[in-house]
Amino acid sequence: MRTDEERILKIHSRAKELKEEKQRKQSLLITGASALGCLALIIIISLSAASVSDFSVAEAGAQGMRASMLSGNSALKFVVVGILAFLLGCSFTIFCMKFKNKQDNEEKGE
Numbered sequence: 518m519r520t521d522e523e524r525i526l527k528i529h530s531r532a533k534e535l536k537e538e539k540q541r542k543q544s545l546l547i548t549g550a551s552a553l554g555c556l557a558l559i560i561i562i563s564l565s566a567a568s569v570s571d572f573s574v575a576e577a578g579a580q581g582m583r584a585s586m587l588s589g590n591s592a593l594k595f596v597v598v599g600i601l602a603f604l605l606g607c608s609f610t611i612f613c614m615k616f617k618n619k620q621d622n623e624e625k626g627e
């Protein structure tokens with residue numbers, strides 16, 4: 518038979534386990550949502566770059582609207598999308614690292 522002190526310790530350890538599990542689930546949800554958001558942003562940028570390319574250079578020259586950065590060179594669109602994807606990936610990685618460090622600091626503080 519357990520004493521009251523043992524029961525209280527067991528209750529506290531179970532509460533701590535539940536709290537850690539909740540934090541893990543929340544972390545996974547935030548990380549997944551951020552990843553999906555970055556992927557969606559990359560897809561939107563890619564599709565918008567493709568729609569800009571539908572506006573042909575011949576039409577632009579005829580109408581005098583050749584100031585667009587992306588209308589003259591089709592390879593430039595892919596470079597811009599690649600750079601933006603790289604920056605999004607870097608920012609997402611930094612976000613995940615800071616979030617993980619924050620969780621580690623909270624666990625050490627408790």
